[in-house]
Amino acid sequence: MRAAALLLLLVSSGAGAVVVRDDVPDLRYRMAASEFPALADMPGEGHGVLIAPQWVVTAAHAVSWQHAVDTVDVGGTPRAVRRIVVHPGYKQPPQAMIDAALKSGDWDAFFAFAATSDDIALIELSAPVRDIAPVRIYRGSALGKLVRIMGRGATGTGSTGHSLRGPNRTELRQGYNRISVSETRWIGYAFDAPPKALPLEASTGSGDSGGPILVAVGKQWQVAGVAAWKRGQVEGTELRPGRYGEISYGVRLGNYARWMEETMATGGDSGKSAGR
Template identity: 75%
Template structure:
């Protein structure tokens, strides 16, 4: 149970993916994979995004949970992995902190810990992907921008939330939200309920970590962030993931541009692979 709660808060495995409005048909949130072929599926659950022919960007905790990552899937095809580079500033919360939060209902120390971690990783592929155009990284300020999110995990609505043990790989869904936080490591958005919601307002959950947070630039979608963790609604000692009112945080890629560019430019020489 303790591990499941941690994974749920990290939105990497165990429960929901794109969580939708309760008053909009689920079918309107479905999308074809061909709409954004640079989306990568990580082993088991979680996502990444192809940003260069040999490189997939993802959240660090998505790959850190595996002893090794041998294959990722891009555009429906398995791609062999050569190396995984986790940012040296990535930290995992201690179990004692999680136990204390579960017992007391006070999750603030946990949320503060998560906000101090560099939750980003680069996956180097063995062979370049030549049949998919890599996504570009957004180089502007996303604050106030409407963003697009997507994922393949389980789903729920803002009224019901999502179950901790729901299936983690279902149909691909997408939705939209508006960035209300942009600072240092993170960009974030709040899952609002109608009538204060976008027509296809959505949130994320377990199974979506590492997936792209996209900003429209002309006729392209550029990657402003990677989905990472969230402040779920807490009542007493009970967590209510996926319900209206939660705030989702994604890695702000602008904060890591130098790290990303250097690793790609030198083929990983400047990093430490797993």
């Protein structure tokens, strides 16, 4: 539990109030929930995305640390959870690894471990959502694509970053970035400083885990990934998340399309049940 909770602090989690440029007014990043009603809010912090009438996709660590996930909010309405299916390849970091990193300031082993985990989970709702359209999974290559991110987690600016001590639930914000990393499990982007940055350049913050990474296809937004973890900057022994130059990674959903389809069609194995 302690390791999972700390992991939620260290990663994006993202999915939360995004970290923004220091030279752009915060209000320009604010958004109304109605602008993307398929966004799901986990209890306390973390997000997901409605991808089928009865299914929400999220990062596994966004739900694995919680004692119970009995409801999630989709479109501002609480939806009862039937169960949660965590990918069998998801791995929580050993506590000894986290303790060693906190003591030494060397996070390389932690980041390498995070990169090998299948950090994805599906949430089956007790009843289909009829009032909100699900978002389609983006199946193409996201490399070089402009992406839209959003969330209610920790916020700050690229010059100062955000605190690991929260709060990890703030106002809903959105921003943009461009995918520069595309690997088997992951897609990622760098948080660039002005003047190289996009007009509304942003990165995810703690509490944003599971939030969408969206690609525009025609007039629709499709979800290419969900916020998972960040390779933040380290000063001395202290991790400084949210600063310019960090790389944010999201689960590349195209890599897990078959697993998601089979899970939603057959139910799959329940990695974690709601209420346990």
